[in-house]
Amino acid sequence: MTGMVGAVEQDAAWWALHDFAPLLRWSAGRVVLLGDAAHAMLPHQGQGANQAIEDAVTLAHCLAAAGPGEPGLLRAIARYERLRRARTRQTQRYSRLAARLLHLPDGPDAARRDTGLSTLATDLAWIHQHDAHEHLAAGTEP
Numbered sequence: 560m561t562g563m564v565g566a567v568e569q570d571a572a573w574w575a576l577h578d579f580a581p582l583l584r585w586s587a588g589r590v591v592l593l594g595d596a597a598h599a600m601l602p603h604q605g606q607g608a609n610q611a612i613e614d615a616v617t618l619a620h621c622l623a624a625a626g627p628g629e630p631g632l633l634r635a636i637a638r639y640e641r642l643r644r645a646r647t648r649q650t651q652r653y654s655r656l657a658a659r660l661l662h663l664p665d666g667p668d669a670a671r672r673d674t675g676l677s678t679l680a681t682d683l684a685w686i687h688q689h690d691a692h693e694h695l696a697a698g699t700e701p
Contacts, residue, residue: 576601576602576658577599578599578600578601578651578654578655579599581598581644581647581648581651582597582598584640585597585598585639585640585643586636586637586640588633589629589632589633589636591618591636591639591640593611593614593615593618594607594608594610594611594614594615595607595611597614597647598610598647598648598650598651600647600650600651600654600655601651601654601655601657601658602654603654603657603658603661604650604653604654604657604683604686606650606654606686610646610647610650612691613643613646613689613691614639614643614647616691616692616695617639617642617643617691617695618635618636618639620695621635621636621638621639621642622635622639642694642695646689649685650686653683653686660672
């Protein structure tokens, strides 16, 4: 077993991480994107699947409340985008920030980061304690 592990090239453990800039639109007509298709993000907040689920809950809510026909559908899709855009963009930004912070070399910047980690749970509660159903029930729109 040790021989097999030792035979692996050093760089074999590296893989690329990709995200992309926020899209201006998540829909075209009756076609709508959600999850990584709409707002891919780095894994440093562990939010890829969570954001997709929140998107699905919000889109389902908007579609259920939509008026009849194509105009109602298009209004529902536009509302879904409006409700989700700020949160997903903020989560993307924090994932990018975490990527930079987690890879700092030893030194003063890393020491400041390490000190700041003591309040991480409180600082990131807006991500990890979010409840899409509660948000929709509150009727909060950006």
